[in-house]
Amino acid sequence: MGNPSSINKPKSYGSEELDKMIYKLRSTDDPKRRYEYILWLAKNLPSIPEELMNKAIKVQGCISQVYILGELKGGRLKWQGYSDALITKGLLAFLIKGLNDLTPIEMNSIDIAFIEATGLKGSLTPSRANGFLNILLTMKTQAQNLINNS
Numbered sequence: 001m002g003n004p005s006s007i008n009k010p011k012s013y014g015s016e017e018l019d020k021m022i023y024k025l026r027s028t029d030d031p032k033r034r035y036e037y038i039l040w041l042a043k044n045l046p047s048i049p050e051e052l053m054n055k056a057i058k059v060q061g062c063i064s065q066v067y068i069l070g071e072l073k074g075g076r077l078k079w080q081g082y083s084d085a086l087i088t089k090g091l092l093a094f095l096i097k098g099l100n101d102l103t104p105i106e107m108n109s110i111d112i113a114f115i116e117a118t119g120l121k122g123s124l125t126p127s128r129a130n131g132f133l134n135i136l137l138t139m140k141t142q143a144q145n146l147i148n149n150s
Helices: 016-026 031-043 086-099 104-108 126-148
Strands: 066-073 076-083
Touching: 016 031, 016 086, 031 086, 066 086, 066 126, 076 086, 076 126, 086 126, 104 126
Parallel strands: none
Antiparallel strands: 066 076
């Protein structure tokens, strides 16, 4: 049966903030409510300075223009990003909020199964779902590069 104290404990995907947001999304079966939360995140994402938007931080494989920049400050990742499409910007904001302040090693051990756990996949077009994954993979690559260059 397992440990009784873990019965009601939600699965952790490697980030406490990410787990909280997944729990929030999973607390409703209404796809419209999930989209509203993603749009709210988009509206609250600070913009990345335009001079930082370049080919090196552009997310490949996204239909919209998406930029993600990870910097190491005090051994922790600080993320900034931009997207020209509102839903994609919300997905970007979700990842930035959920994965901010992790160490690069913690970032690279994030369980990508969290994407399925959000409950968003069924509501996203295949290109948006693919873009969501590409943003995450770009973040993981940047985190790995920061480890290699330090």
